[in-house]
Amino acid sequence: MTKEERKAAFKSLITIELSHIPSEEHDLIWGSGQFFEYWTESGPNNKKLRFEYERTFEITRRYATWKRNHNRWNVNKPVKTQETFFEKALNKINSLQNGIN
Numbered sequence: 001m002t003k004e005e006r007k008a009a010f011k012s013l014i015t016i017e018l019s020h021i022p023s024e025e026h027d028l029i030w031g032s033g034q035f036f037e038y039w040t041e042s043g044p045n046n047k048k049l050r051f052e053y054e055r056t057f058e059i060t061r062r063y064a065t066w067k068r069n070h071n072r073w074n075v076n077k078p079v080k081t082q083e084t085f086f087e088k089a090l091n092k093i094n095s096l097q098n099g100i101n
Helices: 003-017 023-030 035-039 059-073 077-100
Strands: none
Touching: 003 035, 003 059, 023 035, 023 059, 035 059
16 A cells, blocks of 8 residues: 555544544644644655554544644634734724714
């Protein structure tokens, strides 16, 4: 089995194993959270994928740890800061409008 075939098989396994998760969390797997990209990196000799080097690998448990660490490390700080800025601006606009009315 080629590396690309193993990668595709792993993607199918993730899709099946994590089918129960909410759609809001799909970004952690396929998007900027990069769960899939991380675990399918090639090894030093470019023969194995990262998950193949692990003695045991249970997708649901690895994903639970990934999600917990993602939340702990607060990877989305810039987005949160941006939302806070917009919330402050909206509150300021609302208070100005309330003062006028």
